[in-house]
Amino acid sequence: MLVDLHVHTNISSRCSSVQPAELVERAYELGLDAVAVTEHSTFRGAQVNHEYALERGFKVFRGMEVFTELGDMLVFGWQEHIRYYLFPFADLASEVEKRGGVIIPAHPCRGEADARHRFKDELPGELLESIVAIETHNGAMTRKSNDMAELIRKKHRLFGTGGSDAHHVSHIGRCITVFEEEPSSDAELIEALKSGKYRAAYGEELYRQRSK
Numbered sequence: 189m190l191v192d193l194h195v196h197t198n199i200s201s202r203c204s205s206v207q208p209a210e211l212v213e214r215a216y217e218l219g220l221d222a223v224a225v226t227e228h229s230t231f232r233g234a235q236v237n238h239e240y241a242l243e244r245g246f247k248v249f250r251g252m253e254v255f256t257e258l259g260d261m262l263v264f265g266w267q268e269h270i271r272y273y274l275f276p277f278a279d280l281a282s283e284v285e286k287r288g289g290v291i292i293p294a295h296p297c298r299g300e301a302d303a304r305h306r307f308k309d310e311l312p313g314e315l316l317e318s319i320v321a322i323e324t325h326n327g328a329m330t331r332k333s334n335d336m337a338e339l340i341r342k343k344h345r346l347f348g349t350g351g352s353d354a355h356h357v358s359h360i361g362r363c364i365t366v367f368e369e370e371p372s373s374d375a376e377l378i379e380a381l382k383s384g385k386y387r388a389a390y391g392e393e394l395y396r397q398r399s400k
């Protein structure tokens with residue numbers, strides 16, 4: 189099952205131009221089985237896209253992307269609207285744990301290319317305690333940055349996810365997560381993410397293989 193696990197739309201992410209209709213259309217075109225909408229600091233966009241897609245027979249998982257002092261975190265299983273720009277990671281971890289959700293550090297090695305981000309090739313212990321997976325394939329990052337994340341993943345025996353981080357329709361599906369099973373609800377997605385039965389991939393490689 190092919191899922192783009194990190195998409196922004198114009199419903200709640202002002203930085204994105206993707207409309208719900210474009211999202212569904214492009215996902216069908218690429219042959220994706222689902223996408224996860226992860227807007228910045230709010231669950232609302234995911235909800236709106238989920239309902240829109242449901243009426244059209246397409247699956248949108250509901251997550252969000254939360255800014256913390258330890259970097260951006262993809263969150264599944266916590267439905268919130270955060271007014272604060274920077275949310276304390278410890279608070280996020282306890283809220284998500286209470287609800288049995290998962291936290292996945294997005295583009296964990298962005299520091300490689302962007303000096304504003306502290307982490308380059310290692311993750312802090314307090315972060316490692318609260319996660320089972322990191323985003324090793326992010327469609328908006330350089331290969332170098334993604335490769336670094338992959339090294340960290342291996343070193344700490346984490347699972348790796350892929351998501352496009354699309355802010356434009358043409359970027360959807362650049363990176364994806366290939367699940368062995370077929371989660372059909374947000375709860376099943378969370379279980380699947382904890383199980384580790386998936387791998388991250390670059391979309392272009394998969395689509396190329398398929399067209400052969």
Ligand SMILES: [Zn+2]
Nearest residue numbers: 253260294295
């Ligand atoms: Zn981010």
Ligand SMILES: [Zn+2]
Nearest residue numbers: 194196253353
């Ligand atoms: Zn993002």
